[in-house]
Amino acid sequence: xxxxxIAGVGGQxxxxxxxxxxxxxxxxxxxxxLSEIHGMSQRGGSVxxxxxxxxxxxxxxxxxxxxxxxxxxxxxxxxxxxHYLKKDGILLTNDEKILPxxxxxxxxxxxxxxxxxxxxxxxxVHFIPAQKWAxxxxxxxxxxxxxxxxxxxxxxLDRTVMAEAVAACVPExxxxxxxxxxxxxxxxx
Amino acid sequence: xxxxxxxxxxxxxxxxxxGVKVLSAYPGTPSTEIAENFVKHExxxxxxAPNEKVAVEVAIGAAVGGVRAMACMKHVGxxxxxxxxxxxxxxGVNGGLVIVVADxxxxxSSQNEQDSRYYARGAHVPMLEPSDANEAKEFVKLAYEISExxxxxxLLRETTxxxxxxxMVELCEREEIGVKPYEKSAAKxxxxxxNAIKRHVVLEQRDKDLLAYACSAACNRAEYTxxxxxxxxxxxxxxxxxxxxxxxxxxxKIGMVHPVPAPAIAEFAKNVKKLYVIEELEPFIEDxxxxxxxxxxxxxxxxxQGEISVPKIKAAFGLETEMxxxxxNVPARPPVMCAGCPHRGVFYVLNKLKLTVNGDIGCYTxxxxxxxxxxxxxxxxxxxxxxxxxxxxxxxxxxxxxxVIGDSTFLHSGVTGLINAVYNxxxxxxxxxxNSTTGMxxxxxxxxxxKNLKGEPxxxxxxxxxxxxxxxxxxxxxxxYDVKAVExxxxxxxxxxxxxxxxxxxxxxxxxxxxxxKMKVENCKNCGVCMRIGxxxxxxxxxxxxxxxxxxxxxxxxxxxxxxxxxxKEGK
Numbered sequence: 001x002x003x004x005x006i007a008g009v010g011g012q013x014x015x016x017x018x019x020x021x022x023x024x025x026x027x028x029x030x031x032x033x034l035s036e037i038h039g040m041s042q043r044g045g046s047v048x049x050x051x052x053x054x055x056x057x058x059x060x061x062x063x064x065x066x067x068x069x070x071x072x073x074x075x076x077x078x079x080x081x082x083h084y085l086k087k088d089g090i091l092l093t094n095d096e097k098i099l100p101x102x103x104x105x106x107x108x109x110x111x112x113x114x115x116x117x118x119x120x121x122x123x124x125v126h127f128i129p130a131q132k133w134a135x136x137x138x139x140x141x142x143x144x145x146x147x148x149x150x151x152x153x154x155x156x157l158d159r160t161v162m163a164e165a166v167a168a169c170v171p172e173x174x175x176x177x178x179x180x181x182x183x184x185x186x187x188x189x
Numbered sequence: 190x191x192x193x194x195x196x197x198x199x200x201x202x203x204x205x206x207x208g209v210k211v212l213s214a215y216p217g218t219p220s221t222e223i224a225e226n227f228v229k230h231e232x233x234x235x236x237x238a239p240n241e242k243v244a245v246e247v248a249i250g251a252a253v254g255g256v257r258a259m260a261c262m263k264h265v266g267x268x269x270x271x272x273x274x275x276x277x278x279x280x281g282v283n284g285g286l287v288i289v290v291a292d293x294x295x296x297x298s299s300q301n302e303q304d305s306r307y308y309a310r311g312a313h314v315p316m317l318e319p320s321d322a323n324e325a326k327e328f329v330k331l332a333y334e335i336s337e338x339x340x341x342x343x344l345l346r347e348t349t350x351x352x353x354x355x356x357m358v359e360l361c362e363r364e365e366i367g368v369k370p371y372e373k374s375a376a377k378x379x380x381x382x383x384n385a386i387k388r389h390v391v392l393e394q395r396d397k398d399l400l401a402y403a404c405s406a407a408c409n410r411a412e413y414t415x416x417x418x419x420x421x422x423x424x425x426x427x428x429x430x431x432x433x434x435x436x437x438x439x440x441x442k443i444g445m446v447h448p449v450p451a452p453a454i455a456e457f458a459k460n461v462k463k464l465y466v467i468e469e470l471e472p473f474i475e476d477x478x479x480x481x482x483x484x485x486x487x488x489x490x491x492x493x494q495g496e497i498s499v500p501k502i503k504a505a506f507g508l509e510t511e512m513x514x515x516x517x518n519v520p521a522r523p524p525v526m527c528a529g530c531p532h533r534g535v536f537y538v539l540n541k542l543k544l545t546v547n548g549d550i551g552c553y554t555x556x557x558x559x560x561x562x563x564x565x566x567x568x569x570x571x572x573x574x575x576x577x578x579x580x581x582x583x584x585x586x587x588x589x590x591x592x593v594i595g596d597s598t599f600l601h602s603g604v605t606g607l608i609n610a611v612y613n614x615x616x617x618x619x620x621x622x623x624n625s626t627t628g629m630x631x632x633x634x635x636x637x638x639x640k641n642l643k644g645e646p647x648x649x650x651x652x653x654x655x656x657x658x659x660x661x662x663x664x665x666x667x668x669x670y671d672v673k674a675v676e677x678x679x680x681x682x683x684x685x686x687x688x689x690x691x692x693x694x695x696x697x698x699x700x701x702x703x704x705x706x707k708m709k710v711e712n713c714k715n716c717g718v719c720m721r722i723g724x725x726x727x728x729x730x731x732x733x734x735x736x737x738x739x740x741x742x743x744x745x746x747x748x749x750x751x752x753x754x755x756x757x758k759e760g761k
Binding site for chain 2: 009010011019023031032033034035036038043044045046057058059060061063064066076077080082083087099101102103104105106107109110121122140
C-alpha cells in the first residue's frame with residue numbers, strides 16, 4: 001500500500017500529477033483510488049489530491065498520519081499538510097513561494113524558515129527547485145512532472161513505467177517537454 | 190477491460206451501457222462531468238439546460254416518450270427541480286428515468302450542506318447511493334431496471350468524495366434498448382385532481398412494494414465478521430471509511446438508501462453486539478431505523494456538519510489515529526479571482542462607490558473576499574435580482590444597492606427576478622457580468638455562448654435583447670476591463686428611477702490562452718491603490734509593487750486604478 005498526498009495551489013497541476021500516478025498503478029496492475037476536489041478551490045486556493053495504490057483500496061481519502069509520501073508544489077502548502085505524513089514518510093517539495101491573498105494584502109505574513117521547520121520535524125525532507133528545472137525543460141507548467149521524476153527516484157518506483165504513464169497523460173505536443181522534465185527530476189534529486 | 194475512472198465519468202459510462210438516449214443537465218459541482226462525459230459517446234443525445242427544472246422536465250418528456258433518460262445536478266439544483274420531481278413520482282415513467290443528484294458534505298463548492306435523501310422520502314421515489322466508481326456505474330444500470338419495473342423515477346445520490354474520486358471500473362457493452370411505444374393515457378400523465386387522486390393510491394402501494402424489494406435486493410447486504418462485534422449500518426463513501434477504521438465490525442451496507450430496508454436491518458441487529466449508524470449530514474437512516482423500533486446509536490457520536498473520516502470514526506469508538514507530526518496553523522490560502530478576471534474592475538468600482546451589493550452564485554461570489562469585499566449577500570442561483578428588488582421595496586431606496594449576476598446564472602433564474610422588478614417597478618440596478626461561459630464549474634456552454642454541450646454552433650440568446658423584451662429601457666453595455674466606463678455606467682444607473690441593466694462584457698481570462706503583453710512597473714510611488722483590486726499577480730516588494738509575469742494577463746485593470754500611471758503595458 002502506498003499513500004501519496006499531493007498539495008499545491010489551484011492551477012499548479014495537482015490533478016494531472018495524481019492522474020499520472022493513477023495511470024502508473026494501472027500499468028503496474030494495482031488497485032488504485034484517487035480523490036480530488038474540483039470547483040471553487042481551484043481558483044488559486046489550496047488544492048489537495050489523494051492517491052492510494054495497493055492490492056485492495058477502500059477509502060479514496062488519505063487521513064492524518066498515514067501518507068507515505070507528501071508531494072508539495074509550494075512550500076507553504078507542504079507545511080499546511082505536513083501532519084498527514086506518517087513516521088519515516090517522505091516529504092518532497094518544490095522550493096517555490098506563492099503568496100496567498102492574505103499575505104498579499106498584508107493581513108498575514110508568509111512564514112520564514114519553512115525548510116528548517118520541516119527538516120526539524122522529519123528526517124526525509126527534500127526541498128528541490130522543481131520549477132527552475134521545469135523551466136529548463138521548457139515550461140514552468142511541467143513542475144508537477146519534475147516532482148514525479150524525483151518521487152520515482154526517491155521511492156524506487158519503476159522509471160520506465162512512470163515515464164510511460166507521464167507520456168500517456170499529457171497532450172502529445174508537450175510529451176517531449178514533460179519527459180525531459182521527468183528525467184531532470186529523476187536525475188537531480 | 191478495466192479503466193481507472195472518475196466516478197462521474199463512470200456514471201456517464203453506466204448511462205451509456207444502460208442504453209440511455211437522452212440526458213439533460215445544468216452544471217454544478219460536483220456533478221458537472223457526468224454530462225460532459227456522456228455526450229462523448231456515440232448514438233446519444235445530451236444537452237445543457239438553462240436550469241435543473243428544465244433538465245428534469247426534458248428527461249421526464251424523453252422517458253414518457255419511451256426512451257431511457259437522465260437528468261444530473263448538484264444538491265441545490267434538486268431544489269429547483271423539485272416541482273417536476275414530486276409529480277413525476279405520481280405519473281411514473283415509460284422508458285426508465287434516473288435523476289442524479291450530487292451532495293456536497295463539507296461544502297467544498299456549495300452554499301449549504303443539505304441532504305437530498307429527504308427528497309427521495311418526500312417525493313416517494315427510490316434512491317440508490319454508490320460507494321465508488323465501479324459501483325456507481327453498476328447502480329446506474331440497476332436504477333433503470335428499478336425505474337421500469339416499478340414505474341417510477343429513481344434518484345441516484347452521490348457525494349463529493351464519491352463524485353470526484355477515481356476507481357477501477359470494469360467496462361461493459363452498451364445494451365441497445367428500443368423505444369417503447371408511447372400510449373396516450375390522461376389518467377397516468379395528466380395530473381389534475383381527479384387523476385392525481387388515483388395516482389396517489391398507486392404511489393402508496395409502490396412504496397410498500399419497494400420496501401419489500403429493498404429487503405431482498407443485492408445492493409443492500411450484510412457483511413458479517415463476528416457476532417461478538419458491533420454492527421455498523423452505512424452507505425456511500427462512509428462504507429469505505431468504516432472498512433478501514435473498524436475492520437472487525439459487522440457491516441450492513443445500504444446501496445438503496447430509500448426506502449431504508451428496516452426489516453432486513455432488524456435481522457442484522459439481532460446478530461451483532463450493538464447497532465450503530467454512521468452517516469454524513471442528517472440522521473436519515475438512523476431516524477428510519479428508530480421509527481421502525483430498532484435500537485441504534487448514530488448522531489450522538491457524530492456531527493451533522495461536514496464529512497465523516499477515518500479518524501472521526503476511530504475517535505468515536507475510542508481508537509487512536511497514529512500521528513507523528515503536529516498540524517500547524519499557517520496563513521490561509523482562500524480561492525481568489527484569477528489574474529485577468531474581468532469581474533475584478535467591476536467589484537473595485539462597486540466597493541469604491543460604497544454600494545450594497547446583492548451577489549449571486551458563481552466565480553463572482555469571490556467579490557465578497559478581501560480586499561474587494563464588495564458583496565453583501567449571496568443565497569442561491571438568481572437570488573441577487575429578487576433580493577435587490579426586496580431591499581429597494583423595504584427601504585424606498587435608502588439602502589443604495591445593486592444586483593450582480595453572471596451570464597449563466599442570469600439565464601438560469603435571474604431573468605424571472607428581472608421581470609418581477611420591471612413589473613413591480615422597483616427601479617433596481619442589475620449588473621450582468623457576461624464572461625461568455627459558466628465559469629466556476631469549469632467553462633460550460635449556455636444559451637448565450639453560441640455553442641452547445643458538444644461544442645457545436647448553436648443559436649444565441651442575446652442578453653441585451655432579452656432584457657429589453659422584459660421591459661428594461663435603461664440598458665448599457667460596457668467593456669469590463671474599462672474601469673472608468675464601468676464607473677460611469679454604474680453612477681448613471683443608480684441615479685435612474687427606472688430598472689437599469691448594465692452588461693459588463695469580457696470573456697473569462699482562462700478562456701484566452703494566447704500570450705499578450707504583460708504589465709510592468711515604472712516609478713511606483715508605493716501608494717498601494719493597486720493592492721485594493723486583489724490581483725494575485727501583484728504583490729508588494731521592497732521598492733514598490735511587483736508583477737508576477739507568470740500570472741499577469743495584461744488586462745490593465747491595475748493601470749486603470751493607479752493614480753500615478755506607474756503601471757504600463759510592456760512594449761508601450
